[in-house]
Amino acid sequence: MSAFQVVDLTRFVPELLLGGCILFLFIGDLLVRDERKKRIFLTALALAGLASAAAAVIPTFWGNVQAALGIESYATQDIVAAFSGQVAFDPVATVFKILFLVITGVAIFTSLLSDELPDRHMGEYYALLLSITFGMFLMASANDMLMIYLGVELVSIVSYAMAGYRPRDKRSSEAALKYVIYGGAASGVMLFGISLLYGLFGSTELTTMHHAIVSWASRGELPVVDGVIATAKLFPLTVLLAIVFVFVGIGYKIAVVPFHMWSPDVYEGAPTPFTGFLSVGPKAAGFALLMRFFVGLFVADGQNGYAATDGFMAMAIDLPLPAMIGIIAAATMTVGNLAAIPQTNVKRLLAYSSIAHAGYLLMGFVVLSVSSLHAVIFYLCIYFLMNMGAFAVCQAVRDRTGGELLHDFRGLGKREPILAVAMVIFLLSLTGLPPLAGFVGKFYIFAAVIERGGYWYWTLALIGVLNSAVSLFYYMRVARAMFLTEPLTDEPLRAKRGYLALSTVLVVPVVVLGLYWAPVSESIRGSLAFFRSQPMSAAAHPSVVDVREP
Amino acid sequence: MLQSHLPLFLVLVVALGLGVFILVVSSLVGPKRPSAVKADAFECGNPPSGYARERFGVKFYLVAILFLVFDIEAVFIYPWAIVFSDSTRGAGTLSPLLVVVEMVVFVGILMIGLAYAWRKGALEWGPEHGKGLETTTAGH
Numbered sequence: 001m002s003a004f005q006v007v008d009l010t011r012f013v014p015e016l017l018l019g020g021c022i023l024f025l026f027i028g029d030l031l032v033r034d035e036r037k038k039r040i041f042l043t044a045l046a047l048a049g050l051a052s053a054a055a056a057v058i059p060t061f062w063g064n065v066q067a068a069l070g071i072e073s074y075a076t077q078d079i080v081a082a083f084s085g086q087v088a089f090d091p092v093a094t095v096f097k098i099l100f101l102v103i104t105g106v107a108i109f110t111s112l113l114s115d116e117l118p119d120r121h122m123g124e125y126y127a128l129l130l131s132i133t134f135g136m137f138l139m140a141s142a143n144d145m146l147m148i149y150l151g152v153e154l155v156s157i158v159s160y161a162m163a164g165y166r167p168r169d170k171r172s173s174e175a176a177l178k179y180v181i182y183g184g185a186a187s188g189v190m191l192f193g194i195s196l197l198y199g200l201f202g203s204t205e206l207t208t209m210h211h212a213i214v215s216w217a218s219r220g221e222l223p224v225v226d227g228v229i230a231t232a233k234l235f236p237l238t239v240l241l242a243i244v245f246v247f248v249g250i251g252y253k254i255a256v257v258p259f260h261m262w263s264p265d266v267y268e269g270a271p272t273p274f275t276g277f278l279s280v281g282p283k284a285a286g287f288a289l290l291m292r293f294f295v296g297l298f299v300a301d302g303q304n305g306y307a308a309t310d311g312f313m314a315m316a317i318d319l320p321l322p323a324m325i326g327i328i329a330a331a332t333m334t335v336g337n338l339a340a341i342p343q344t345n346v347k348r349l350l351a352y353s354s355i356a357h358a359g360y361l362l363m364g365f366v367v368l369s370v371s372s373l374h375a376v377i378f379y380l381c382i383y384f385l386m387n388m389g390a391f392a393v394c395q396a397v398r399d400r401t402g403g404e405l406l407h408d409f410r411g412l413g414k415r416e417p418i419l420a421v422a423m424v425i426f427l428l429s430l431t432g433l434p435p436l437a438g439f440v441g442k443f444y445i446f447a448a449v450i451e452r453g454g455y456w457y458w459t460l461a462l463i464g465v466l467n468s469a470v471s472l473f474y475y476m477r478v479a480r481a482m483f484l485t486e487p488l489t490d491e492p493l494r495a496k497r498g499y500l501a502l503s504t505v506l507v508v509p510v511v512v513l514g515l516y517w518a519p520v521s522e523s524i525r526g527s528l529a530f531f532r533s534q535p536m537s538a539a540a541h542p543s544v545v546d547v548r549e550p
Numbered sequence: 551m552l553q554s555h556l557p558l559f560l561v562l563v564v565a566l567g568l569g570v571f572i573l574v575v576s577s578l579v580g581p582k583r584p585s586a587v588k589a590d591a592f593e594c595g596n597p598p599s600g601y602a603r604e605r606f607g608v609k610f611y612l613v614a615i616l617f618l619v620f621d622i623e624a625v626f627i628y629p630w631a632i633v634f635s636d637s638t639r640g641a642g643t644l645s646p647l648l649v650v651v652e653m654v655v656f657v658g659i660l661m662i663g664l665a666y667a668w669r670k671g672a673l674e675w676g677p678e679h680g681k682g683l684e685t686t687t688a689g690h
Contacts, residue, residue: 006648023659023662026662026663026666027662027665027666029666030665030666030669030670226554
């Protein structure tokens, strides 16, 4: 633990640039009078902020990838926890930050096009959107329960406001209210879990708790807090309880069963560009946080500073965490897919599909191996492309027809063939059919689960495959409406050019990554190193915990 | 851990005990001469007008938020002043200049917030100004 150092700020440059951009957006909102010009000006300003943050992140990312390829060695000063160990700066955080910046960039573009967002509110809208990105950055690099909570709350509270963004729209207000109530309850439970962890370990720092868990697993030593030793009988149970409570808070962010109830209503009621963002951005940040939390606490230190690759050390200490996460993953994908089948509102359908995808992604956490963590990040990158693409098409249809029901998609194949074809490609990729990117992503996840071996893991993978087959049914209902039903009118849709351009831009990587995914996959593989400090007693020097194979 | 929190518990116990003590003793010992004026609702010394459960302007919500922001600012400046005075005497590790710059950044951000609220009309609460606000009064 060291006090605040000015040098910490130099690592925080991307976040500071985002923060500065948020302030400029507020000022810019006041400066420009003409509302149409204001929209363009503020969009440019927000994109400039993102670009400057990206310019600050990319060199670090590139350095990490080169180090992984063996071209250079890690600059160890680049893998640290700054601000008294609260925020970790390591390759995993960096790769997530790049993903978040790209997601936000696409979201800004869809927001610019949308008819649902009035010109006069764009300043606030973009400022809030970038605040969420800032919060996601904190979530991806949190190294302390306090920072985890702060990141989650920053993202949540701003999301509540954004969900109710359509003025005087009852569904939008309903969405916001439901979201607030669910979010408040979940974060309360999570705080309780954090307080239990603090009581058990005497610290909120992930690395300190990790070292306590290591000595418990390897030598049976229980942590001593303020001279009091934990009760041997109750300790594992209380740890499990605390983990479950924290999982409630994160699980609500990524919308897993049984904390998913808010998501269909919120997705339906929120403005569509924000729904698209919400379904990938905060979800990816939630998975980043889950990764930090579980790897930070439960992945053992391996030899030569590498982490062991055999997943939960918790197995050695009789915590049923893999079983718990496995059951939640299976329940999440099954409930999500089954509930999606009868939907007639495409936004709601995509909401349930995104719940199902949270289930697939959660499978990676059952195993918690190098290949599964790699698969989760890789799948998040691909999921973002196809899901935001599907929402962009949905938005284009909504802007012209005023609705987003299956009914409104009828005959889209004739009325706007480019959008319809793009939508089919996104949906097939979401199903996970080759040769599209979604197949590669799912393949990596299932492979990581099967690789672990054992009856239960094979069952879980089988459930995942069966669920993918079920999902084909409801995705194809949308395709059927677009191509096989009689259109209500033959008149062309005349969607804005921007939507055509955007869906084309998103279709290309979905197709290309299905055939040639090595660069993305390898740079993620090269970024799988987590910050971890030595035990307090051993040394004050931090070390790198690299979960890649030695 | 328990021992370090003992003073806190003592304060709680004393506070609770004192409150209960005052209420009980005054109800036992105090003279009881009720009158119509005494039984009235207390409204800052004025004769009460109207019924308490009525709708009032949602604008007050905005006033409360603004108050909260600047209130927190004041609270934050107090500990900052201690750190600053330590740093001028060379007691802390931080240079006084850095400490001042940090506070300037903080107050600067708040100033932008004030300018924004002002320009957006959050500080105009007369009936003729309320039109500019997104959240106009409910009722009346």
